[in-house]
Amino acid sequence: MNKASSILLFTVLAALAVALGYAVIFLPEQAEGLATAVSDQMGNSGVDHSVTAVLLNFRGYDTLLEMAVLLLALIGVWSLAPQSRAETISIPPASPVLLALFRLLIPLMILVAGYLLWVGAHAPGGAFQAGAVLAAAGVLALLCGKRLEGRLAGWPLRFGLVLGTAMFVAVAAAVMVGGAHLLQYPLEWAGGLILLIEAAATFSIGVTLMALFFGVRPITDQRP
Amino acid sequence: MTLSVLYALAGVGLFVLALHGLIVHAHLLRKVLALNIMGSGVFLIMVALARRATEAPDPVPHAMVITGIVVAVSATALALVLLLRLKEVTGRTELDEDQTPS
Amino acid sequence: MSNELNTMPWIVWVILIPLIGAMLCFMWPRRGKLLGMITTLITGFTAFMLYLQLLDHGVIRYALGGWGAPLGIDLYADGLSVLMLLMTALVGLGVSLYGVGYFKQDGENPAGFWPLWLLMWAGLNGLFLAGDVFNLYVTLELLGLSAVALVALAGSKEALSAAMRYLLVSLLGSLCYLLGVVLLYHAYGTVDIQLLGALVNSNPATYGALGLMVTAMMLKSALFPLHFWLPPAHASAPAPISALLSALVVKASFYLLLRLWFDVFPAVTTVDIGLVLGTLGAAAILWGSIQALRQTRLKLLVAYSTVAQLGYLFLPFALLSPIAWQGGVYLMLSHALAKAAMFMAAGNILKYGGHDRIADLDRVAQRLPITMTAFCLAGVSLMGLPPSGGFIAKWLLLEAALTHNQWVWAAVMIIGGLLAAGYVFKVVGYAFTKADSPHDARPVPLTMEWAALGLAAGAIILGLNAHYPLALLDIGKPFAGMSP
Numbered sequence: 131m132n133k134a135s136s137i138l139l140f141t142v143l144a145a146l147a148v149a150l151g152y153a154v155i156f157l158p159e160q161a162e163g164l165a166t167a168v169s170d171q172m173g174n175s176g177v178d179h180s181v182t183a184v185l186l187n188f189r190g191y192d193t194l195l196e197m198a199v200l201l202l203a204l205i206g207v208w209s210l211a212p213q214s215r216a217e218t219i220s221i222p223p224a225s226p227v228l229l230a231l232f233r234l235l236i237p238l239m240i241l242v243a244g245y246l247l248w249v250g251a252h253a254p255g256g257a258f259q260a261g262a263v264l265a266a267a268g269v270l271a272l273l274c275g276k277r278l279e280g281r282l283a284g285w286p287l288r289f290g291l292v293l294g295t296a297m298f299v300a301v302a303a304a305v306m307v308g309g310a311h312l313l314q315y316p317l318e319w320a321g322g323l324i325l326l327i328e329a330a331a332t333f334s335i336g337v338t339l340m341a342l343f344f345g346v347r348p349i350t351d352q353r354p
Numbered sequence: 355m356t357l358s359v360l361y362a363l364a365g366v367g368l369f370v371l372a373l374h375g376l377i378v379h380a381h382l383l384r385k386v387l388a389l390n391i392m393g394s395g396v397f398l399i400m401v402a403l404a405r406r407a408t409e410a411p412d413p414v415p416h417a418m419v420i421t422g423i424v425v426a427v428s429a430t431a432l433a434l435v436l437l438l439r440l441k442e443v444t445g446r447t448e449l450d451e452d453q454t455p456s
Numbered sequence: 457m458s459n460e461l462n463t464m465p466w467i468v469w470v471i472l473i474p475l476i477g478a479m480l481c482f483m484w485p486r487r488g489k490l491l492g493m494i495t496t497l498i499t500g501f502t503a504f505m506l507y508l509q510l511l512d513h514g515v516i517r518y519a520l521g522g523w524g525a526p527l528g529i530d531l532y533a534d535g536l537s538v539l540m541l542l543m544t545a546l547v548g549l550g551v552s553l554y555g556v557g558y559f560k561q562d563g564e565n566p567a568g569f570w571p572l573w574l575l576m577w578a579g580l581n582g583l584f585l586a587g588d589v590f591n592l593y594v595t596l597e598l599l600g601l602s603a604v605a606l607v608a609l610a611g612s613k614e615a616l617s618a619a620m621r622y623l624l625v626s627l628l629g630s631l632c633y634l635l636g637v638v639l640l641y642h643a644y645g646t647v648d649i650q651l652l653g654a655l656v657n658s659n660p661a662t663y664g665a666l667g668l669m670v671t672a673m674m675l676k677s678a679l680f681p682l683h684f685w686l687p688p689a690h691a692s693a694p695a696p697i698s699a700l701l702s703a704l705v706v707k708a709s710f711y712l713l714l715r716l717w718f719d720v721f722p723a724v725t726t727v728d729i730g731l732v733l734g735t736l737g738a739a740a741i742l743w744g745s746i747q748a749l750r751q752t753r754l755k756l757l758v759a760y761s762t763v764a765q766l767g768y769l770f771l772p773f774a775l776l777s778p779i780a781w782q783g784g785v786y787l788m789l790s791h792a793l794a795k796a797a798m799f800m801a802a803g804n805i806l807k808y809g810g811h812d813r814i815a816d817l818d819r820v821a822q823r824l825p826i827t828m829t830a831f832c833l834a835g836v837s838l839m840g841l842p843p844s845g846g847f848i849a850k851w852l853l854l855e856a857a858l859t860h861n862q863w864v865w866a867a868v869m870i871i872g873g874l875l876a877a878g879y880v881f882k883v884v885g886y887a888f889t890k891a892d893s894p895h896d897a898r899p900v901p902l903t904m905e906w907a908a909l910g911l912a913a914g915a916i917i918l919g920l921n922a923h924y925p926l927a928l929l930d931i932g933k934p935f936a937g938m939s940p
Contacts, residue, residue, distance in 0.1 A: 139377060147370040153639055153664035154362045154399065163404065163412035163645045167527045180413035181420070189417060191520045191529045195582060195594045196421045198475055202575045202598060203428030205482060206605030207435045208567030258420055285483070288566060292479045299472060299479075312468045314522035342431040345438070347567065369635065376628065382620065389627050396635045403642040415641065418590055422634065425597045432601055433623055436608060440616045449621055 176320025178252035185256065186324045190313045194302060197295040197331060204291060204338050211346040224274040232274045239267035247332050251321065257294075257328040261335025268340030283348035291341065294334025298327050361402030368395030380448045382440070386433045393426045466506040467518050467531050470541060471581045473499045478574035485566040489556050492570040496552040499577065500545040503538075507928070510538050515932040517587065517650075525587070525648035532587035532649065534932025536785065539925060540584040540711055543789050547703045547796045548577055550911040554696045554800050557901035558807075569609065569696075576602035576700065583708050589637050589720070590647045592712060593630065596676075600626035603705050607693040618688035625685045629675040629709075636668035640720070652720045666721050670729070673716070676709035679733070679770055680740035683763045687747075690759035695803020698755065699796035702762040707788050710769055717773075718935055734774020738868040740767025745875030749882065754802045754812040757879055758795070761838065764872060765791045771853060771869070776860045781935045782926055783852030789925060790845025790915050794837035797912035801831040804900045804908060814886050821887040823897065826905040828887055833912035835880035837919070840873045845918030 168180050168188065175183035185193050224232075243263040250256030278287060301323055302313045310316070315323045372391035379385055397419045404415040441447050477495025481488045510516060510533060518531040551573070559569045579598030586592045604626065608619035641647050643661035656662055678686040686706070690698045717725055744764030751757040768787050772780035804827040805820055806812045821828045837846035850869060857866040918925070 136378075139374070143370050143374050146373075147366060149660075149667070150366045150369070150635075150664055151363055153660040154366060154403070155359060156660045157359075157403065157406075157642055159356055159359075159406060160408060161403075161406045161412075161642065161645060163407055163641070164414045164526060165407040165410065165412040168413050169409075171523070171527060180410070181416045184413050184417040185420060187521060188523050188527050189414070189529055189590075192418075192421050192591055192594055195591070195598060196424050198575065198578065199425050199428050199594065199598050199601065201479075201482075202572070202601050202605070203431050205567045205571050205575070206432045206601060206608075209565075209572065209605055210435050210439045210608055258424060288483050292483060295475075296479055299476060303472065306465065306468075311519060311522045312465065312472075313520050339427075345435055369631075373628075376624070385624055389624070389631065392628075392631050393634075396631060396638060399635070400638045400641075403638075406642075415638075418641075421590075421594065425594065429597065429601060429623075429627055432604065433620075433627070436604070436616065436620050436623060439608070440620055443611075443616055444613050449617055 174317060174320075176315060176317070176322075176324055177250075179250065179254065179256075181254065182250045182256050182324070186327065187313075187315065187320065190298075190302070194295070194298045194313075197298055197334070200335065200338050201291065201295050204341055207342055207345060208347045221273060221275060229274055232270055235270060236267050239263055239270075243267070243332065243336070247328055248325075250328060251325070257331035258335060260328075260332040262339065264332060264336030265339030265343070268336055269343050272340065272344060278348055280349070287337070287341070287348065290337040291334060294331035294338075297330035301327055356406075358402045358405040361405075362399045365395045365398030365400075365402060368392070368398060370395075382437050382447050382449065386430060386437065389433075390426065390430060393422065397422055461505065462509060462512060464505070465518065466502050466509055467516055467533050467585055468520075470499060470502040470506055471578055471585065473502055474574045474577040474581065478571045478578065481570040481574060482566050485568065485570075488568065488570040489559075492574065493552055493556065495574055496549055499581075500549055503541045503545040503581075506533060507538050507542060510535070510928075510931060526646035526651055529591050530587035530648060530650075531585045533585055534934055535928045535930055536711070536714070536932070536934040537584045538931075539785065539789065539928050540707070541581060543707075543792050544577065544580050544584070544704055546914060547699070547792050547911065550796055550800070550907045551696045551699055553910075554699070554803075554904050554907040557904040557907075558694065558696050558803065560901075569606070572602050572606050572609075573700070576606065576705075580704060580708055584711060587649050588647050589640065589649060589652070589716075593634050593637060596630050596633065596709070596712070599705060599708055600630060600676075603697075603701060606697040606700070607689050609697065610692055610694050612692060614688065614692040618685075618692045621685050622689040625675060629672040632668045632675070633672035636665040636672070639665040639668070649715065649719050653722060656721060656723050658724050662721070662724055666724060666729075669716055670713065670733075673709045673713035674733075674736070677706050677713065677769075678763060678766055680736050680743055680763070680767065683740065683744070683766075686763055687756055687759040690762060690799075691753070691755040695755075695799055695806065698759070698803070699799040702759070702799060703792035703796040706762070706766060707792060710766070710788065714934070730773035733770045734772075734865065737767040737770025737773070738865065740764060740770070741868055741872040742767075742875075745872055745879065748879040749875065751879075752814055754805060754814050754817075754883065755799070757814065757883065758798050758802055761798075761876070761879060762791075762795060764876070765795070765838065768849075768853065768869070768872070771865055772856070775853070775856045775862060775865060777856035778935060779852050779859075780856035782929060783849050783856060785929055786845060786852060786918070786922065786925065787849035790837050790849055790918050793911045793918065794834040794844075794846065794915040797830050797834040797908045797910075797915065798838070800904065800908035800911065801827045801834065804904055807904075808897055808900050810898065814883055817883070817886040817889070819888065819890055821884075824900065824905070826902075826909050827900070828884075830905070830908035830912040831887075832880075832884060833909075833916055835876075835884065837912075837915035839876045839880055843919040844916050845922075846915065847919050848922045 175187045243260040246255040247260040372388045375388035400415045404412040516533040520529045583595040604623040639661045644655045675682045748760035772784040837844035840846045840850035
């Protein structure tokens with residue numbers, strides 16, 4: 131990039147930074163945003179933590195679409211990689227220390243994921259956080275050389291990947307029976323339904339992130 | 355200047371610096387990283403300004419950032435695999451400057 | 457319409473059905489074509505039912521979760537959204553039909569055309585019905601990522617490079633848009649479009665958001681000079697995907713720009729910004745058409761034609777008359793059908809001869825008559841000749857320019873039409889001539905040919921009865937911001 135265009139770029143970006151900074155500085159110092167609207171409706175949300183309530187109830191539709199985006203990324207990644215590459219994924223053989231640590235850590239990580247899922251109802255936590263920990267456990271397993279067995283890598287794997295989004299859509303649509311709107315959970319069941327969706331989502335997010343790490347579609351013995 | 359505005363300005367700084375990186379660097383991995391940093395900048399602004407609420411921080415921006423992070427991860431995953439595939443097929447990790455294909 | 461059908465939440469199903477279909481195609485890839493076609497037909501049906509519901513009720517606002525804005529997310533359907541949905545359904549029907557033939561050998565692959573296309577459709581429908589600017593960000597990502605993955609399906613060096621460039625551009629656009637959303641939320645405390653429209657006033661954060669969002673949409677709609685990513689992406693993608701990209705994906709970001717312009721920012725948009733957009737549009741028309749004339753490869757020619765035609769869409773920002781918007785939307789509609797048909801025809805020619813060099817088209821006119829008819833009909837609409845949707849659109853735009861004596865814009869439109877005639881006839885001319893070295897012909901499935909012809913015929917039919925689409929457009933007065 132020659133001198134003249136770098137100076138031009140620099141000037142334009144500096145102007146942008148100033149404009150954005152100006153926009154930020156001149157925002158009012160105190161602003162409620164939607165905080166009061168959320169706290170007013172917390173009693174009807176089915177959970178005790180405001181972020182979980184927003185994510186899974188008030189703005190649940192965004193979360194539903196976001197699960198679809200995650201699934202889309204996986205499908206996109208699989209569409210790019212020819213399956214034959216799965217054989218050539220080479221990871222150095224795991225050291226004994228790693229394997230020992232693996233045996234200790236995996237049950238612990240699964241427990242932590244379960245805890246994060248459960249605690250999301252009244253403290254920071256929830257499906258995404260738990261799913262991320264589960265995925266980390268999965269990545270550790272992959273790094274130790276563990277692979278999904280032939281039969282499991284076909285239909286069951288795909289089912290696991292789709293489960294989160296599918297459960298979300300199913301619950302969202304099921305509550306419409308009787309004239310309610312999409313995602314309008316009945317009050318008494320809201321907490322339970324949210325937990326159900328989050329559980330399915332945790333599993334799917336974990337599997338999806340693991341599959342994204344692996345990068346190629348695993349070889350299956352049977353036809354899909 | 356309150357603390358939240360300071361953090362928000364830091365977010366603006368990240369956004370613009372990373373935008374510079376995106377435009378200037380030719381290596382695709384750097385471009386992908388730059389986009390990630392831009393995303394982090396936007397999320398920082400989002401969350402920093404949420405502290406302006408009187409009692410507890412406004413939860414809606416927090417939820418939006420969680421959504422944003424998942425979307426960013428998905429996009430980055432696709433970008434990285436596409437980058438790897440491009441390297442496999444063309445042997446290069448940079449896009450041709452000449453925009454019109456042969 | 458019977459009462460029961462009338463109360464069904466079609467607005468929700470039109471988004472969920474393609475999503476469910478995509479998941480099914482992913483789970484059972486061997487039934488991909490069947491599941492894909494069934495999903496296509498059901499989605500089309502649902503869009504039509506929503507249209508009928510709109511005619512009955514007027515504008516529909518649906519509160520997801522029962523909460524209502526600003527706490528919850530609203531879906532919003534007015535004439536413009538439903539018009540976009542129906543356009544998507546029509547093109548989608550053609551593309552699915554074409555895809556059945558084109559991706560015959562997809563067979564066992566769970567990560568192929570069908571799940572990606574249906575997820576894109578879900579994203580499109582979600583975008584057209586969204587009433588919330590943050591929700592629009594998620595649908596934009598759904599759309600962008602699926603488009604990139606679909607382009608990369610071609611697998612070639614050019615396709616992968618084009619896909620990478622497209623991805624980087626798309627993500628840049630989305631991030632700028634998201635920053636705009638952040639500024640709007642923190643300035644006004646809501647992300648609902650209708651509420652924002654009432655609250656937005658002139659302050660630095662608003663101008664920041666306006667600048668960011670308009671730039672993002674210019675980038676995603678490939679407005680000159682931010683169009684550089686479009687020709688390689690649209691040309692190297694597989695033919696049905698090129699059709700989808702040119703017909704629908706670039707229009708989605710344009711639709712978003714319209715929504716923002718008229719529903720969120722009417723208090724701060726000025727004639728000057730409109731003039732800049734219009735000027736860039738005029739530059740796009742001229743530059744794109746000239747580049748199209750220079751191309752030696754058919755798909756690249758069609759791709760540059762898209763750049764040019766997209767320029768027309770931005771002219772109404774500078775034209776003072778409200779009829780201009782009717783013309784712009786009508787052009788969007790006819791271009792979608794005509795360009796999809798043209799790309800499909802190009803795909804057929806490519807499949808037939810194994811190449812798409814224009815000079816070597818080798819009597820394609822006699823050997824693929826259905827395809828050539830499709831190409832010619834699509835060309836008629838693109839040039840703006842009667843009877844066609846393109847003619848009505850250009851007529852409306854010219855009328856709008858001339859009522860306020862905006863001669864320069866009128867001249868640009870006429871020159872654009874002439875240049876379009878130039879590149880269309882260039883192809884048609886070579887299609888009738890014998891090439892120096894004949895090529896082996898490979899058969900083209902009939903479904904692919906008829907899909908192309910069907911869409912092209914649609915572009916012509918749009919020219920015969922403009923009443924219905926224009927009346928639909930009026931529901932909800934989406935362009936109410938304009939002064940007559």
